[in-house]
Amino acid sequence: MSSDPWGRVDEQGNVFVKTADGERSVGSWQAGSPDEALAYFRRKYEGLAVEVELLARRVRTTDLAPKDAHHAIERLRASIVDANAVGDLESLVKRLDALVTVVDSKREERKATRAKAQEEAQGAKERIVAEAEQLGQSTDWRPAGERLRALVDAWKAVPRLDRKADDELWHRFSQARSNFAKRRKAHFAELDGQRDSAKRVKEKLVEAAEALSTSTEWTDTAARYRDLMNDWKAAGRAQRDVEEELWQRFRAAQDVFFAARSEVFAERDSEQRENQAAKEVLLVEAEAILPVTDVKAARAALRSINDRWEAIGHVPRDARPRMEARLQTVERAIREAEEELWKRTNPEARARAQAAVDQIQASIDKLTQQAEKARAAGNERKLREAEESIAARAEWLAEANKALEEFSG
Structure with missing residues (x-):
């Protein structure tokens, strides 16, 4: 008979393994020596030990699901309990028990991780x-639309929640997108209407502009074109291609x-510059009249200059005030000389002056x-x-005599 710490072979060749509950038959061996029999059944034990080690490594180093890990542990445990092998089977079972604790810990970790992931x-x-929902109220149609499309991709990238929570949030998300789409559609429908209206208005403005293009009423027509431009700006924009075509016609x-x-x-302007040169010559001629020594000759000379002045025609607008001011200065000097002469030659005025002298x-x-x-008395x-x-009247008499002398000067 042969034996080792965990098993033995009896005289009939029966092989036993030692357990906490006593010996258990694991087989028989008739072909060789007892040592060979024990060695054979120890190799079976070693195979089970390798399986336990491999399973422990999988549990600790891979993402093996707890459910699958428990199933593998229980399957291997059943193999060990009823194993036809010789060795410390209890230690293998204890290692599996310890592995269960590891799996349960990992399950809790996975549960916590999953809960955190769900919260995030x-x-x-x-x-x-x-x-x-905020973008759903925006009127920045293009950037808001692009951002909503990006949010759809962002939604898809986020893990699903429990069905109820996920459905509720998706409903709100969908509703926000739908509201934005409806508002944008209504806006662009209204914009299309405005563009059609702008097109009709601008077509009429173009017709009016083309009708005026051959006008020779320079001032009035230029003012009318300014009014048409203001109307054009107030009309709003038509569709881009239509707007461009109408604008080209309007501008043309x-x-x-x-x-x-x-x-x-x-x-x-060329003619007016020539007129200016001619009038500059007349101004030199007019200014040569001053100072006025012969009122009648001065008036006759100015009348001749005025006739020729009017015959020449317009000068550039920026030169007109300066030139007219120079001519008016000559006119004013002659008029003042005429008034002075009239004062000296007016018989009625002289008689009034003489009467004043006589009265004083x-x-x-x-x-x-x-x-x-009074002196005598x-x-x-x-x-x-x-x-x-x-004495007072003597002063008055002196002033009256001066006035009278002006008529004899």
Whole structure:
């Protein structure tokens, strides 16, 4: 008979393994020695030990699901309990028991990780929904639409939640996108209507502009074109291709008119510059009249200059005030000389001046007589009053004589 710490072979060749519950037969061996029999059954034990080690390594180093790990442990445990092998089978079972604890710990870790991932996913999806609902009220149609499309991709990248929570958030997300799409559609429908209206208005403006393009009413037509441009701006925009085509026609009509006006104005400006040169010569001639020594000759000379001035025609607008001011200075000097001459030669005015002199002189003569009487009578008060009145009237007489002398100058 042969034996080892975990098994033995009896005389009949039966092989036994030692367990906590006593010996258990694991087979028989008739072909060789007892040592060979034990060695054979120990190799079976070693195979089981390798399986336990491999399973322990899988549990600790891979993402083996707890359910699958438990199934593998129980399957291997059943193999060990009823194994036809010789060895410390109890130690293998204990290692499997310890492995169960590891699997349970990993299950809790996975559960916590999954719960955290769900919490993060919930937060991510709630943020996506909140942003989508905000964008749903936006009028920045293009960037908001692009961002909503990006949020759909972001939603897909976030793990699913439990069905109820996921469906509720998705419903809000969908509703926000749907509201935005409806508002955008309504906006662009309204915009299309506005563009059609703008097209009709601008077509009429173009027709009006083209009708005016051959006008020669330069000032009125230019003002009308400004009004048409203001109407154009107020009309809003048509569709891009239509807007461009109508604008080209509108601008072309303006260009025809303003090119013709520029050509006419260029000719007119050249003529007006020649007129300015001619009038500058007349101004030199007019200013030579000053100072006025012969009023009639000066007036005749200015009349001749005015006739030739009017015959010459317009000068450039920027030169007109300065030139007219110079001519008016000559006109004003002649008019003042005429007024002065009239004052000196007006018979009625001279008679009034002479009458004033005579009246003041008569008053002085009367006061002189009163003074003599007061002196003779020794009336100092009346004498003083008479002499003061005579002195005042003497001053008046001097001024009146000056005025009279002007008529004899």
